[in-house]
Amino acid sequence: MNILVTGGAGYIGSHTCIALLEAGHSVIIADNLSNSKSETVMKIMDIADKEVTFYEIDVTDEETIDIIYRNYRIDGVIHFAGLKAVGESVEKPLDYYYNNIVSTMVLTKACEKYNVNKFVFSSSATVYGDNKVPFIETMDLLPTTNPYGGNSGV
Numbered sequence: 336m337n338i339l340v341t342g343g344a345g346y347i348g349s350h351t352c353i354a355l356l357e358a359g360h361s362v363i364i365a366d367n368l369s370n371s372k373s374e375t376v377m378k379i380m381d382i383a384d385k386e387v388t389f390y391e392i393d394v395t396d397e398e399t400i401d402i403i404y405r406n407y408r409i410d411g412v413i414h415f416a417g418l419k420a421v422g423e424s425v426e427k428p429l430d431y432y433y434n435n436i437v438s439t440m441v442l443t444k445a446c447e448k449y450n451v452n453k454f455v456f457s458s459s460a461t462v463y464g465d466n467k468v469p470f471i472e473t474m475d476l477l478p479t480t481n482p483y484g485g486n487s488g489v
């Protein structure tokens with residue numbers, strides 16, 4: 336399958352890209368490198384001994400996302416591209432809400448347009464609030480204590 340991995344140069348994203356390549360999938364990475372380096376993309380290709388396609392873009396860039404879906408016939412999306420620092424989200428709540436919510440909307444809108452029905456969103460444990468640990472995915476979402484948790488819940 337052709338998988339679009341947003342935030343694919345990041346910590347979890349880069350490991351996911353390697354696993355996808357090793358499982359025989361084609362990987363297209365969209366990452367603005369705000370918290371990663373282009374060298375990581377090279378390392379992904381070195382480790383997996385396969386090529387990836389890399390777009391250095393903001394996932395909020397609707398036009399380029401549309402081009403990616405159209406050109407690569409995307410079968411599935413794994414969405415890791417997000418701002419994730421709790422403290423910073425308290426200082427810059429609007430940046431967090433705009434970036435993390437708009438990027439998800441741009442991707443899901445493109446999924447609807449191009450009939451892509453496989454979508455994995457990397458959320459955050461903060462959406463489970465004060466639930467008892469260990470958290471499991473079927474738990475109720477509880478009020479969060481910071482904008483990062485808030486926009487992950489949305």
Ligand SMILES: O=c1ccn([C@@H]2O[C@H](COP(=O)(O)OP(=O)(O)O[C@H]3O[C@H](CO)[C@@H](O)[C@H](O)[C@H]3O)[C@@H](O)[C@H]2O)c(=O)[nH]1
Binds near residue numbers: 417
């Ligand atoms: O607007 C943005 C913000 C970040 N990134 C990139 O996204 C990647 C995020 O990776 P990283 O910062 O290393 O985070 P991870 O530890 O891999 O966190 C992942 O896992 C978190 C917990 O599940 C999620 O909240 C995050 O969205 C998801 O990226 C990085 O390469 C960033 O450059 C973008 O492309 N666009």
